[in-house]
Amino acid sequence: MIELKNINKTFKVAKRNAGFSEAVKALFKKEYTYIHALQDVSFTIGDGEMVGYIGPNGAGKSSTIKIMSGILTPDSGECIINGRTPWKDRISHVKDIGVVFGQRSQLWWDVPVIDSFELIRDIYKVEDTEYKKTLSRLIELLNISEIVRTPARQLSLGQRMRCEIAASLLHGPKILFLDEPTIGLDAVSKIAVREFIKTINRENKTTVILTTHDMQDIEALTERILMIGKGRILLDGSLTELKTRNSTHKTLTVDYSGEKLPVSEHMTVAKDMGGHAEIIIDTAFLTVSQAISHISSMVEVKDISVTGETVDEMVVSLYKEFEI
Amino acid sequence: MKKYLSFFRIRFTAGLQYRAAAWAGIATQFAWGGMTILMYWAFYQNGGNSFPMTFPELSSYIWMQQAFLAMFMAWFFDNEIFESITSGNIAYELCRPCDIYTMWFTKNMAIRLSRMMLRCLPILLVSAFLPAPFNITLPSDWLSGILFLISVILGFLVLISFSMLIYISAFYTISPMGIRILATSVTEFFAGAIIPIPFFPEAVQPIMYALPFASMQNTPFLIYTGHIGGIEALQSIALQIVWFAVLLTVGRILMRRALRKVVVQGG
Numbered sequence: 001m002i003e004l005k006n007i008n009k010t011f012k013v014a015k016r017n018a019g020f021s022e023a024v025k026a027l028f029k030k031e032y033t034y035i036h037a038l039q040d041v042s043f044t045i046g047d048g049e050m051v052g053y054i055g056p057n058g059a060g061k062s063s064t065i066k067i068m069s070g071i072l073t074p075d076s077g078e079c080i081i082n083g084r085t086p087w088k089d090r091i092s093h094v095k096d097i098g099v100v101f102g103q104r105s106q107l108w109w110d111v112p113v114i115d116s117f118e119l120i121r122d123i124y125k126v127e128d129t130e131y132k133k134t135l136s137r138l139i140e141l142l143n144i145s146e147i148v149r150t151p152a153r154q155l156s157l158g159q160r161m162r163c164e165i166a167a168s169l170l171h172g173p174k175i176l177f178l179d180e181p182t183i184g185l186d187a188v189s190k191i192a193v194r195e196f197i198k199t200i201n202r203e204n205k206t207t208v209i210l211t212t213h214d215m216q217d218i219e220a221l222t223e224r225i226l227m228i229g230k231g232r233i234l235l236d237g238s239l240t241e242l243k244t245r246n247s248t249h250k251t252l253t254v255d256y257s258g259e260k261l262p263v264s265e266h267m268t269v270a271k272d273m274g275g276h277a278e279i280i281i282d283t284a285f286l287t288v289s290q291a292i293s294h295i296s297s298m299v300e301v302k303d304i305s306v307t308g309e310t311v312d313e314m315v316v317s318l319y320k321e322f323e324i
Numbered sequence: 325m326k327k328y329l330s331f332f333r334i335r336f337t338a339g340l341q342y343r344a345a346a347w348a349g350i351a352t353q354f355a356w357g358g359m360t361i362l363m364y365w366a367f368y369q370n371g372g373n374s375f376p377m378t379f380p381e382l383s384s385y386i387w388m389q390q391a392f393l394a395m396f397m398a399w400f401f402d403n404e405i406f407e408s409i410t411s412g413n414i415a416y417e418l419c420r421p422c423d424i425y426t427m428w429f430t431k432n433m434a435i436r437l438s439r440m441m442l443r444c445l446p447i448l449l450v451s452a453f454l455p456a457p458f459n460i461t462l463p464s465d466w467l468s469g470i471l472f473l474i475s476v477i478l479g480f481l482v483l484i485s486f487s488m489l490i491y492i493s494a495f496y497t498i499s500p501m502g503i504r505i506l507a508t509s510v511t512e513f514f515a516g517a518i519i520p521i522p523f524f525p526e527a528v529q530p531i532m533y534a535l536p537f538a539s540m541q542n543t544p545f546l547i548y549t550g551h552i553g554g555i556e557a558l559q560s561i562a563l564q565i566v567w568f569a570v571l572l573t574v575g576r577i578l579m580r581r582a583l584r585k586v587v588v589q590g591g
Contacts, residue, residue, distance in 0.1 A: 091422070101416065123331070123421065
């Protein structure tokens with residue numbers, strides 16, 4: 001059970017203008033600005049839930065993860081995870097959690113991965129039989145048997161990330177924080193990682209909190225999403241909820257034979273190149289099937305595809321809605 | 325305790341794989357030690373009687389210094405630690421159920437000891453077979469041998485607990501370079517790494533002996549060579565214990581304060 005109540009965090013950032021004279025001036029008088037990384041962030045996540053935590057760069061995602069993993073102390077607010085406050089009870093708290101920072105590495109770069117695993121086993125005091133069981137399962141699920149004997153420095157990013165994820169789960173944590181686990185991975189590795197996360201969540205009942213910029217991750221993995229922007233929680237709900245709430249437009253891409261595509265009310269032509277057109281329909285007034293039947297009754301349709309608003313676009317529109 | 329031992333083991337074995345570096349180190353240290361001894365020999369040829377250490381004492385001191393260089397070199401720092409602070413990789417270390425101070429302390433011990441292991445035996449062996457008075461000699465009696473062993477361990481602990489303060493300073497400054505250079509020069513000078521402390525003017529010697537730097541390599545090597553012994557040696561060892569306790573306490577307090585206000589950079 002994860003409970004955050006009114007968490008605030010402010011960072012002090014040194015600022016100066018460009019140029020030599022400004023640099024000299026800064027030697028004597030430094031100007032600081034305060035960045036409110038988190039403002040009144042509150043949410044509750046139950047056991048075994050899988051939550052996507054999304055937001056643009058600098059929104060406060062990583063800060064929240066760092067607070068929840070006991071690395072960062074907030075200025076004010078309450079955070080109780082499994083009955084403990086992470087930054088006060090760091091050592092006993094971290095035994096229960098696993099963390100993957102997609103942009104950092106926890107494997108010792110000049111020794112084989114398996115050595116790092118064994119060190120992690122000793123650090124977390126994992127029983128030997130338990131360790132062997134977990135390890136063989138992780139090796140199988142993540143398909144890393146071929147690479148665990150290789151030094152981490154010689155692994156590709158996709159291979160390394162799979163080993164990083166395995167390393168974070170060796171001690172069987174109840175909660176797993178994944179901070180951009182698929183960053184920079186190719187499609188195959190991404191799918192492997194997603195499948196694995198799903199399995200772990202389903203079979204071990206591990207609570208998973210995932211931050212990502214990859215909307216496919218969110219669509220493939222999480223039912224519930226938390227959206228954060230400029231330090232504030234903007235939305236807490238399901239992905240479908242977000243979609244229906246915001247998406248009042250759908251784009252139809254049509255390949256047709258004929259001169260010009262005729263449109264009716266609530267349909268706007270985004271572009272028409274004679275044979276290939278993109279039409280935006282207002283779903284508040286017109287359903288997709290109505291639009292398609294209208295078009296196909298007027299011209300001969302060769303190909304048609306429907307795209308909804310992408311989650312990225314939804315985020316942008318939510319920004320406008322919240323005026324931030 | 326076991327986790328720190330494993331941590332020690334992984335760093336120690338990783339350190340042993342750098343064999344080419346060890347050979348290069350041995351060669352450099354022979355050249356350096358030989359050069360230093362010959363330089364002192366030139367001085368001793370002209371009125372060596374007025375010098376505070378006998379020439380065989382000095383030879384032993386220099387060769388010990390070279391053999392144990394990896395344990396006592398003040399200019400050596402583990403860049404991984406600085407990097408983990410400046411780049412924010414410390415995030416992972418903070419996610420472990422470990423005490424960071426102990427972890428870094430262990431890591432430093434492991435790296436230095438693994439380097440020392442690779443270098444010390446060849447240097448000790450070869451320098452023992454050099455013609456007198458340029459060779460290293462065994463301690464005069466078994467008591468100073470035992471006192472040396474105790475003192476060398478304590479000196480090692482004092483040095484590491486001092487360098488821990490430099491690591492911790494990286495939490496407060498964006499670039500630790502300045503403090504590092506300053507600390508290195510001060511340590512090397514006052515520890516007797518450049519010139520043994522007995523060669524300094526007598527007026528400043530009491531001050532130098534009282535500073536923590538003298539409790540690093542100076543004390544064990546002077547005990548080994550027989551320059552100090554008996555009650556004096558025991559007093560020096562007591563001072564080493566005091567400095568180790570002080571530096572350890574200060575380091576731990578500073579570390580706790582640093583972690584409370586830590587800002588993990590990036591990402």
